[in-house]
Amino acid sequence: MHIGAHVSAAGGLPKAVGRAVDIGAEAMQIFASSPRAWRFKAPEDALVEKFKEESEAAGMGPTVFHGIYLCALGSQDQALVERSVESLTNHMQTAERAGALGVIFHPASHRGAGFEAVLDQFVDGVKRVLDAAPGDALLMMENSAGAGDHIGSKFSELGAIIKEVGSERLHVCLDTQHAWAAGYELNKAEKLDEMLAEFDREIGLERLSAMHANDSMRPLGSAVDRHDNIGVGEIGVAGFELMMSRPALANVPMYLEVPGFEKGGPDAKNVSILKKAREEAGAVR
Numbered sequence: 001m002h003i004g005a006h007v008s009a010a011g012g013l014p015k016a017v018g019r020a021v022d023i024g025a026e027a028m029q030i031f032a033s034s035p036r037a038w039r040f041k042a043p044e045d046a047l048v049e050k051f052k053e054e055s056e057a058a059g060m061g062p063t064v065f066h067g068i069y070l071c072a073l074g075s076q077d078q079a080l081v082e083r084s085v086e087s088l089t090n091h092m093q094t095a096e097r098a099g100a101l102g103v104i105f106h107p108a109s110h111r112g113a114g115f116e117a118v119l120d121q122f123v124d125g126v127k128r129v130l131d132a133a134p135g136d137a138l139l140m141m142e143n144s145a146g147a148g149d150h151i152g153s154k155f156s157e158l159g160a161i162i163k164e165v166g167s168e169r170l171h172v173c174l175d176t177q178h179a180w181a182a183g184y185e186l187n188k189a190e191k192l193d194e195m196l197a198e199f200d201r202e203i204g205l206e207r208l209s210a211m212h213a214n215d216s217m218r219p220l221g222s223a224v225d226r227h228d229n230i231g232v233g234e235i236g237v238a239g240f241e242l243m244m245s246r247p248a249l250a251n252v253p254m255y256l257e258v259p260g261f262e263k264g265g266p267d268a269k270n271v272s273i274l275k276k277a278r279e280e281a282g283a284v285r
């Protein structure tokens with residue numbers, strides 16, 4: 001299990017590698033463009049090549065890209081759906097060029113229409129993205145904390161989308177904080193194993209390709225998306241040790257998206273806490 005972190009790619013993709021190395025990360029998640037804007041500029045070939053070379057030299061990987069926060073394939077605003085498809089396609093094409101594992105995105109909201117009502121259009125949007133971005137890069141839906149009308153706090157919803165899309169390239173990223181907020185008590189052995197069994201039943205564990213490692217500022221089942229530093233929140237270090245001890249998760253890379261002890265985002269301290277947890281769990285790198 002590689003321990004990764006979200007790092008800034010400001011100044012160009014290759015810059016992200018050094019930032020990940022500096023905090024001891026073994027893998028990284030990056031934004032390919034500002035997560036709060038639609039504007040997208042594909043990176044130049046030279047930068048992509050440099051990024052790949054430097055990642056390889058540092059033994060860094062797998063890399064994942066995180067899609068922008070504005071995407072909403074379940075929206076009733078058709079223009080918004082079109083922009084979402086275009087944005088995800090751009091990210092997937094970039095991930096493919098960069099040799100990344102794939103792109104993680106939030107299924108976002110059904111805006112009150114209900115999951116069933118937007119399922120078909122969501123599926124259609126995902127299919128269009130995958131068709132427009134051929135290759136090996138995976139498209140990974142992230143489970144949500146369950147606030148408001150957000151899709152994907154239940155594995156059954158993600159599983160329904162995957163079944164309808166019918167592609168080998170549609171996978172899932174499990175965010176530990178979102179799962180906790182959605183009511184999955186993953187720091188108790190029995191509950192964690194129940195959660196993994198449910199994931200396997202509804203989605204298939206072979207489609208669990210990344211995790212976001214975040215502790216939680218809010219209580220179990222709160223439906224609130226608030227990440228905390230590892231060991232400071234409600235899940236606790238023991239919860240991460242437990243997860244790392246499970247064979248089903250042994251090869252799933254983890255990416256920190258924590259506030260940081262100095263409030264500067266994922267840092268060396270969070271990485272080292274996870275590395276220690278991995279040792280305690282007896283998991284192999």
Ligand SMILES: [Zn+2]
Binds near residue numbers: 175212257
């Ligand atoms: Zn996340």
Ligand SMILES: [Zn+2]
Binds near residue numbers: 175177178225227
């Ligand atoms: Zn979150």
